[in-house]
Amino acid sequence: MSSTFKIIKKSSKSKARAGILTTPHGEIHTPVFMPVGTQSTVKAMTPEMVKECGAQIILANTYHLSLRPGADLINDFGGLHPWMNWKGPILTDSGGYQVFSLSNMRKITPEGVSFKSHIDGSVHHFSPKSVVELQLKFNSDILMPLDICSPHTATEQDIINDLAITHAWEKEAYLHWKSKDVQNQLFAIVQGGMFTHLRDQSIDFLTQLDFPGFALGGVSVGESRQEMETIIGHSIPKFPENKPRYVMGIGLPENLKFGIEHGVDMFDCVIPTRLARHGQAFIPGGKLTIKNEIHKKDPSPIDPTCACYCCAHYSRAYLRHLFMAKEILALTLMSIHNVHFLVQLVDKMRAGILEED
Ligand SMILES: [Zn+2]
Structure with missing residues (x-):
């Protein structure tokens, strides 16, 4: 070959x-x-x-x-x-x-x-x-x-x-x-x-x-x-x-x-989808737990700098509600964010290598 x-x-x-x-x-x-x-x-x-x-x-x-x-x-x-x-x-x-x-x-x-x-x-x-x-x-x-x-x-x-x-x-x-x-x-x-x-x-x-x-x-x-x-x-x-x-x-x-x-x-x-099912999302510098009380009325997305479908359309408050109500859409939306986060993190590092002089 x-x-x-x-x-x-x-x-x-x-x-x-x-x-x-x-x-x-x-x-x-x-x-x-x-x-x-x-x-x-x-x-x-x-x-x-x-x-x-x-x-x-x-x-x-x-x-x-x-x-x-x-x-x-x-x-x-x-x-x-x-x-x-x-x-x-x-x-x-x-x-x-x-x-x-x-x-x-x-x-x-x-x-x-x-x-x-x-x-x-x-x-x-x-x-x-x-x-x-x-x-x-x-x-x-x-x-x-x-x-x-x-x-x-x-x-x-x-x-x-x-x-x-x-x-x-x-x-x-x-x-x-x-x-x-x-x-x-x-x-x-x-x-x-x-x-x-x-x-x-x-x-x-x-x-x-x-x-x-x-x-x-x-x-x-x-x-x-x-x-x-x-x-x-x-x-x-x-x-x-x-x-x-x-x-x-x-x-x-x-x-x-x-x-x-x-x-x-x-x-x-497996970590991006596994964390999502446990209500955790990657954010720059760490992780966020969506069920925490602090997100109850928060209109901001999981990560304001993220371009994923979840962050473009949904608030932390809504995601927290879905998670607390055990709605399966919570797992889908948080999985989208976490997979996007890791894929883009590696893609950005690749772009950094290509942009070096
Ligand atoms: Zn996102």
Whole structure:
């Protein structure tokens, strides 16, 4: 496959870069924040709302969608894009993380992992090849390989053991993907826990294979902000320069800023829609809790500097009323604001890189 990623500008002030990643469903301008639609929907939002927020690419999840409704059914509908009416690029997570966080029974062998569904207790098996096949049935633009996401409390020996399996799985996934000769891109996932020398080993192993992109997994799994920044700051500059670099599962404004300054191109996180469902909205410099009494008669929008649909039309007082009355429109409007906030934050940082002399 010819190179699909082009860096168009590097910052002179930091390691930040602006690029363009080409996928079967269009170009992605990086750095980029990707909203998460685990169940093939960004919760409480229509695809048009997501797009209007400026989102270029969204995520869906292989674990959840393969258990329900099933990859074959989605394939019968032509893949995820027509299924969920999203015309832009889609990245699917492999489901490895969910197998280890949601399933109460799992058995790992060199061949893969057997686990019980958290929905009905039925037993399933994921192998490196089957997880690639599931994502090809979804027709995801970017696929992720099966891996073991070790908990942040894992010992060094645990991580060494997990890494050996993860690397074998990723190599098998890579060779299988390569043999298919498809335009859908498979990224690698670097693991290694909170140990920088194990992160180095993971980078050394995976960069021997010509993956179209490289992700950093196993961060934002309960570690401190400082531990996360150490791992990102240590690892990302060692990722291949000419490939997209993705940090999985982070989305707080301070994390996005740190990541971009250290050369990260792609981010995803459930946080904008999850916070919205808890009545919290991002504002410059912090967060606002909409149910607080102080907003009861406030005619101003969540953020007067925000250009989103919610801030253009609705007051804090109205949003507070909806939230207190448990009206579902509150969740939609606050999700619009939060997704818009993070997408635009990253877009503004990209514009800043491009405007540098
Ligand atoms: Zn807004």
